[in-house]
Amino acid sequence: MENSNLKFLVVDDFSTMRRIVRNLLKELGYQDADEAEDGQVALQKLRAGKYDFVVCDINMPNMNGFELLVAMRAEESLKKTPVLVVSAEAKKEDIVKAAQSGANGYIVKPFTKATLEEKLGKILSKLEQQGA
Amino acid sequence: MSSISAEEELEDLFDSIADAKQRELHDTPAGAPSASAHAAGAAQPSISPTDLYTRIGNLARQLHDALSAIGADKVLTRVAKEVPDARDRLSYIARVTEQAADRVLAAVEVAQATHAQLTASTDALAPRWERFFARDMSLQDFRQLACDTRMHFAESQGKSGVIGAQLHEIMMAQDFQDLTGQVIQKLTVLVGDFESQLLRFLIEALPPEKQAEYSEELSGPSVNGKGADVVSDQAQVDDLLESLGF
Numbered sequence: 001m002e003n004s005n006l007k008f009l010v011v012d013d014f015s016t017m018r019r020i021v022r023n024l025l026k027e028l029g030y031q032d033a034d035e036a037e038d039g040q041v042a043l044q045k046l047r048a049g050k051y052d053f054v055v056c057d058i059n060m061p062n063m064n065g066f067e068l069l070v071a072m073r074a075e076e077s078l079k080k081t082p083v084l085v086v087s088a089e090a091k092k093e094d095i096v097k098a099a100q101s102g103a104n105g106y107i108v109k110p111f112t113k114a115t116l117e118e119k120l121g122k123i124l125s126k127l128e129q130q131g132a
Numbered sequence: 133m134s135s136i137s138a139e140e141e142l143e144d145l146f147d148s149i150a151d152a153k154q155r156e157l158h159d160t161p162a163g164a165p166s167a168s169a170h171a172a173g174a175a176q177p178s179i180s181p182t183d184l185y186t187r188i189g190n191l192a193r194q195l196h197d198a199l200s201a202i203g204a205d206k207v208l209t210r211v212a213k214e215v216p217d218a219r220d221r222l223s224y225i226a227r228v229t230e231q232a233a234d235r236v237l238a239a240v241e242v243a244q245a246t247h248a249q250l251t252a253s254t255d256a257l258a259p260r261w262e263r264f265f266a267r268d269m270s271l272q273d274f275r276q277l278a279c280d281t282r283m284h285f286a287e288s289q290g291k292s293g294v295i296g297a298q299l300h301e302i303m304m305a306q307d308f309q310d311l312t313g314q315v316i317q318k319l320t321v322l323v324g325d326f327e328s329q330l331l332r333f334l335i336e337a338l339p340p341e342k343q344a345e346y347s348e349e350l351s352g353p354s355v356n357g358k359g360a361d362v363v364s365d366q367a368q369v370d371d372l373l374e375s376l377g378f
Contacts, residue, residue, distance in 0.1 A: 017310040023303055059314055079157050088311055095142055099149035102157060106146050110307045113300070126151075130158060 003124060008033040011042040011056040011068065021055055021086065024113050039063025043071055046078055058087035058094065069101035082123050086111065185337065192330035221319055225312045232308035235301060243298035246291045253284050
């Protein structure tokens, strides 16, 4: 399965959540995942290396998830990189703001492996349809 | 059921906005971020008679004493009594951490029981194989040993699957740290703000010459624990509260 070669960047200020997401990705067959503790570090890593998929929190210090999304979408090399938001914020305005900022999917914490699998699958199949 | 349909509604809303945005990103060059509004508001308490001032002074004294002497965890309990929202947040932390502990313990109990069954089965087979290699076994017994071993392998597959699932459950239960950590961070900010607002309120009632002295000293919350600054701030806060009779 070619998708299993995707390189992920997991962005969250809590190391526990980064480890959980990385372990879940591994269980789903995605072995290649890197971490960043906030939007600023994530942006530096994204600019420096090739990542296929970003899984990102919203509430983070220095640069939050919304700001990271806006910064990514304003850069030609990053504007099409899929971003799945995983956040404790379940407010409608946050979900709408994430979509407007360029998120491809949104998961509310706490979540399950099945939810992550479903959202990843949905985003990847949409990207395939768009021919990205 | 209604919450599921509300969830689905939100998901549909997300998808419709996200799809439009993704089409826009695919069709247009980078560099045109969407407009987004962010509104924030802070409630200002209305202050009237002098007994209110006295009560707030006492509150500031209690809060400051707690912050400087007792430690952050007890301060949170104190604030929770004064601020309903903080109490809700603390209840949330208690509930989520309890649920996580229950999940972990339940998973460990299942895994331990399954592991014990596997160990018992292995322990029962091992000496019989020793007997076989010592040529101390009849053909009849060997046939039985082969059947039992085959069954052990079949059961082991299922049981190791059960243990794997419990390990997954233990990992997922750790998500409480992120959820409660965010709430604790918000509470810590709230406590610091609460204290500094109360103290500022008290300073405003001081004679002008003292006002300037304390305003400079109390320009920020003293909860970050940075060495000499904190001691100096705390001494100033004590002086202030004492001079006001609290």
